[in-house]
Amino acid sequence: MIQIRCPWCGLRGAGEFRYTGDVRTRPDPASVTPQEWRDYLYFPANPCGPVVETWYHRMGCRRFFTAERDTATNEVWTLEEGMR
Amino acid sequence: MAAGARATAGRRRSGRPPRYSAFTLLRHGLSGEQWPRVWQEHPLQRSYDVVIVGGGVHGLAAAYYLAANHGITNVAVLDKGYIGGGGSGRSTAILRSNYLTPEGVRFYDRSLHLYDHMAASLGYNVMFSRRGHLTLAHNDASLRTMRWRAEVNQIQGIDSDVIGPSEIRKLVPFLDVSEKARYPILGALYHPPGGIIRHDAVVWGYARAADALGVHVHQQTEVTAIDVVDGQVRGVRTNRGDISTPVVLNCTAGWSTLVAEMAGVRLPIQTFPLQAAVTEPVRAFLHPVVVSGTLHVYVSQTDRGELVFGASVDPFASYSTRGSLEFAEGLAGHVLALMPGLSRMRLLRQWAGLCDMTPDFSPVMGGTEVAGFYVDVGWGTYGFKAGPVSGEAMAECIATGRTPEIIAAFGLNRFGEGFLVGEKGAAAVGH
Helix, strand or coil: CCEEEECCCEEEEHHHCEEEEECCCCCCCCCCCHHHHHHHHHCCCCCCCEEEEEEECCCCCCCEEEEEEECCCCCEEECCCCCC | CCCCCCCCCCCCCCCCCCCCCHHHHHHHHHHCCCCCCCCCCCCCCCECCEEEECCCHHHHHHHHHHHHHHCCCCEEEECCCCCCCCHHHHCCCEECCCCCCHHHHHHHHHHHHHHHCHHHHHCCCCCCECCCEEEEECCHHHHHHHHHHHHHHHHCCCCCEEECHHHHHHHCCCCCCCCCCCCCCCEEEEECCCEECCHHHHHHHHHHHHHHCCCEEECCCCEEEEEEECCEEEEEEECCEEEECCCEEECCCCCHHHHHHHCCCCCCCEEEEEEEEEECCCCCCCCCEEEECCCCEEEEECCCCCEEEEEEECCCCCCCCCCCHHHHHHHHHHHHHHCHHHCCCCEEEEEEEEEEECCCCCCEEEECCCECEEEEECCCCCCHHHHHHHHHHHHHHHHHCCCCHHHHHHCCCHHHHCCCCCCHHHHCCCC
């Protein structure tokens, strides 16, 4: 089982969390071009290696936090301790 | 293609592969002599007219149709492992064409047609078994989507209709169609032409037929870089040496974004594992393929008697193909909700394959902004059933330089232009 360390609740099974994808900067909707917006929507980074992601502890403290995960091995490192 | 069809000197064989017959079976069986190799190993040439990256059903089909339909035989298929060892070998090998969009229905139905005639045209038994395909509806929303799909299918002349619980019970007596089930079955989309096939045989059949036409299949050959000069493909570098070529076709699954990156092309793809499992073999009791989108499961019984279970993709993107206990637990619960009689069945093994998920659950096929770099990727959870038609269409695309009508809707440019082909309602778990 893959375990992820929630900064609030500690080490828990991955099934308690929801994956919300790699951390991407949302372009400003007021000034973005359609091309940039489609890039943001449809072209995720898909590296085979470390990636910085947002996870949501849906069956625990229900907080979002940032973690780094190696997509080749599924090793997870929590980045921001005590994030609320 | 610029180089065109070129006769290549020094090819040992050409034309049709040797036929299998009852006589050869008897002769080899009685004499104990070795069967000839199904395809040959060749030294890596310094140049090819077309290099296909990925030796699965898509890559080998494209190579075969390039040689068979267009006379382009100076083709190399490169695979970093062994042929059919990726998505083709991990697929649950379900064939159907009851999709949701007119583009999708037409495309997958052509594939089903090619599969139907494959054993004869390749001279290889691919064990296509048309058992019918049932997609269960457990709520009003899914019943509505089934009705929608049936209408789209019927307009295109495809045998597909919504049936009720009493008919479902006749087709699959072991299914719990009672009203007290946790997820009551309200109806199903029934697609009689759907079925299952021996996936390894499809890969081997294409490899054998392509090899006989002069295509080189190179296993254990990993592409490490693609040379692009002035926006035109010039060659590929591999762990066994460099190859110069004007055309590269990316037919990989899982690693498609990484291969495309080598040519400087970005793809709208994220890689997710999908897990499947197989039980011990039992007597034949399940004829059609049974799918439940709500329960994220599809079940079929192979000719050997094993039940093959598949699921939806794992909940997070990854390149890892390790199985998980959560999957086995969830799968068992869902299968038992459908067929309580299976509670004593034992799982033999589970595995995972990599699925290239696109935003609209449709593939990406055709040329790219780099001249000579073609893609046949983004095959999510529906790639195996599309292998023959993709190979046929991509071969035509490369040979003529024009995008065939049947794949025109699936170009990479659709994401820039905003013309997505939404197949989630029919492709997400509906295998």
